[in-house]
Amino acid sequence: MALIETVAAVIISLFLYILLPPLLDGIERKIRAKIQARYGPPTVLQTWYDILKLASKELKIPFTLKYGAFLLILAFSLTIVTLYLLTYILVSFDIYILTLVIVLIISAHSLLVFMSTLSSNPFSIIGIFRGLAIDVVNEMGFIVSIPLYYLSVKTFDSSIKSFLLLSLSLLLALMVSYVGSKRLPYDLHEAEPELASGSIIEFSGPMLALYIYLHLIDRYAMVALPIAIGVSTGLSLLPYISLILTHIIAIFVYILFGAIAVLLGRSRIDIAVKTLMLIYSIIITVWIAVKLV
């Protein structure tokens, strides 16, 4: 019975990972509209409708980007595998699988960056190099935050020190997750008023639909990863309860991120990189100092 429940939970979780992100984006858009005193999209399913509409359009790929479509599909495939592994670590946590998840997420990001560099459009080139600058800093933070967070959860013993370590590492993980979601103030790669959609300026129709879908899934996965680690290693729950709990917390955090973004403006690339490097360095240094005390 437990096995059936677990298999069912894994399948449901995988479906949630795949189907939820556009819906959550629809909810985020509605909340954003409410804060901005406007009506917003007619329904929370609007992002899904947008993706389906774009997917049904004629496929037009600029000459220089024609091989980029393969990279996009490859990035999408890697992300689907990542989602499966994200579900799997809640059923049976394994540090090697966690490592693989990190590698897959970074690989998918790298493929997207590589794809945009194929464009000859100057806005795209500027946008992608901006995105790359943020990614270099953030993914270093990502690579460091996950082990720190994992260690903090694993060694948590209700002492003030371990509470402090857990808080710092969770803060770092959530920050990395927020920056990785490319919300304001870090949406510099597409910064509409400056770069006219920047790195995605040459995407249209099905290619744009796939990119948006992939981006939303990645955004949700980046939020769910630290929560999945915390739930699977910190709490001893039945697998299907872990899965449900992870999604509930992830949905809450995702929407919270969306509400935070509405209150912020857009940064500038030099300010953003310096700020992130400073904050990440401070958190990591303080974490190490607390650990050594």
Place this chain on the structure above:
Amino acid sequence: MNNAAADPALFSTETVREVVSKIIEFKERIFGIDQKNGVVKIRIHRDVLPYIAQRLAIMGDIYLRTMVASDERSLEGVYKLYYVFGVDREHTNIVLEVALPQEEPRVSTIVDINRASDWYELEAHDMFGIEFLDRKLYRFVLPGDWPEGVHPLRKEYSVPDLMKLYRPKAIEYAKEIGAESIVTIPIGPYHPALHEPEFFELYIRGEKIIDTRYVGFMVHRGIEKLGENMKYDQVPFLAERICGICGFVHSTSYCQAVENALDIYVPERASFIRSIILEIERIHSHLLWIGVALHLLGYDTGFMHSWRIREQIMLLAELLTGSRKTYGINVVGGVRRDIDSDKIKKAIDVLKHVEDEFRKLIEISVNVPQVIARLRGTGILPLGEAKALSLVGPTARGSGLNRDVRRDYPYAAYKYVSFRVPVYNEGDNLARTLVRVDEVFESINMLYQLFDKVPPGDVRAESWSVEAYRLGIGSVEAPRGEVIHVVVTGEYSPYRWRVRAPTYQNLPAVPIMLKDADLADVPLTIASIDPCFSCTDRAIVVNIGSGTIKAIPMEVLSLKGSKAIG
């Protein structure tokens, strides 16, 4: 020069007396000096123009407000140039009138003396064929394929003639570039940031701006020419369509120019109504701009709320004039529509609400870290440059140049209200933003006073008569800065109607602001002068190696990608 005119003591203001005493050495080349309604007109020989301009330049507080070229061959056999200089602190305009013989319409440039004259000279060259010596002249306002030798503001060309003479060669051009399969030629903004047509050529290294070139006048609507074929009271409706945001300043400015030329008395009540509508227009324009600026900084929540607050002002405008925009109530000699006490009461309620909401919006917006970080220290324009280019409006006041037509050349009902002119010395985007923020509060305060003091009486002059060939100047402090209209009256229509909007004066400052700026700050810095543009859709490739510049339409870029650049 006659003896009476040569006596500096006869002139009303100290600066004018000083000007007359400084140019007295050229008295053989000065044909007369007239003084009327705050305008001192000095008729000079073209040979002494640079020398007199030099004398004015070294006097410091005199700036070039506008320059008007006029085809007066049918009257005196000459073209005329009217250089309008302003003396802010003395509410006086000094007009240098230069006649150029029709057989040889040439005069020395003054661009090396007064940088603000650059565009005026180029425009006069295009529109009238006037030659300015010792400078590079190139096609500026007219399109590249405009027929040679056709100067459209010369009187021999009527509007129908010009329409026959020139048709944009869009179809031929499309065939030439191999774009037959394309149904439409896109006409739209080059840059999506401002949702308005403009073309800035940015030379960048990494994300740093090395240099900037502005290419403008993509669409010339020929409004001045159209106005010369309309009756006096028809022109305000055309003038109001010059700008979709602050059209009322243009109709007011035009009416004031005609009233100035013909000594028409405007009833006080009409002056109050004009001031009320002008201030309402300023509030809506500044709220619009603040919203756009916040959007450019990525703070869309501020953008939405700014425009939400603005909506109340639009409804207020509709209540008072019958229209949200393009009010259409100005006529020469007054206004067409009165306001009653019920409307005044409602208006005051709206203003109180707007004031509270706007205060909250600003308190929140300036505390958003990204907003303040990207406004402060970016797009710097030094005071010296602002003076040299004769800048106007919030752009000038953000650089410490204390200039405001409402105070310096009082018009409408501004002399009856007290107000502060916000000035900031930093010269950055933050300073220009704060000038506009403060001006919203000042305008609301002014409106309370104006509503309180509206006098009873008529709202338009009962009748007025035309005397041809008189010069009139009307200027208004628009939300973007000083608008100035110059009219030479004709029998039934303006003989010459010259419009100078503030963007014309302020745009040359943008490349200075952009020097060494980050690419990310470009949209906001361009927007910080609150510009108005016409349309363009071209991309330009600059080959530094060969020194060539070629324009590439967007459709070619989209078809051929980087191969189009070659």
